[in-house]
Amino acid sequence: MHSFEFHVVTADRWDDFETLFGDNGACDGCWCMWNRQTQAEYNANRGDSNRRQMHDIIHADGKPGILAYADGEPVGWCSVAPREEFGRLARSPVMKPVDDTPVWSVVCFYVDRTARGQGLTVALLDAAKEYVRAEGGTVLEGYPVDPQGERVSPTSAWYGLASAFEEAGFVEVARRKETRPVMRFELET
Numbered sequence: 001m002h003s004f005e006f007h008v009v010t011a012d013r014w015d016d017f018e019t020l021f022g023d024n025g026a027c028d029g030c031w032c033m034w035n036r037q038t039q040a041e042y043n044a045n046r047g048d049s050n051r052r053q054m055h056d057i058i059h060a061d062g063k064p065g066i067l068a069y070a071d072g073e074p075v076g077w078c079s080v081a082p083r084e085e086f087g088r089l090a091r092s093p094v095m096k097p098v099d100d101t102p103v104w105s106v107v108c109f110y111v112d113r114t115a116r117g118q119g120l121t122v123a124l125l126d127a128a129k130e131y132v133r134a135e136g137g138t139v140l141e142g143y144p145v146d147p148q149g150e151r152v153s154p155t156s157a158w159y160g161l162a163s164a165f166e167e168a169g170f171v172e173v174a175r176r177k178e179t180r181p182v183m184r185f186e187l188e189t
Helices: 011-021 038-046 047-058 088-093 121-134 164-167
Strands: 006-008 065-070 075-083 102-111 139-142 171-177 180-186
Touching: 006 121, 011 047, 011 065, 011 075, 011 088, 065 121, 075 121, 102 121, 121 139, 121 164, 164 180
Parallel strands: 102 139
Antiparallel strands: 006 065, 065 075, 075 102, 139 180, 171 180
């Protein structure tokens, strides 16, 4: 069991981000750009173009998420930013806004094989709460998968699992599809 430390991704952590995501950009050339693009944009940019776009976001002080480290090595990622940075959410019938509350959104996790099964997703959610609170956010929202007893492959669980969000204190505020709750955590101001 590792003890983890967490850091917001900034330009000085780009090499760690790139190391964690590897040659495949975490999964299929995504580089965590899926929720930031339309389907056509994603299809056109998959791979190195997505890598360059995320590089540009990070180097423009975009701070698109949090890296988790074990023994000084990057082992996990949580994408978290103000909801409006993720255009795909607004276009989704499942993840469209619940109300007009300004929220920050958790839209992706990527955990290295060596760190899976150790509670890292919950720890990343706790780190995301601290980050959003420090940035002045008051509500953190996620769109996890609720497998309802079925096994979910790691590549299908990139939005996170509802059980991890529950363990981190999130509550369900909407469910527009049987296996996809919208969950929120109210941050103390």
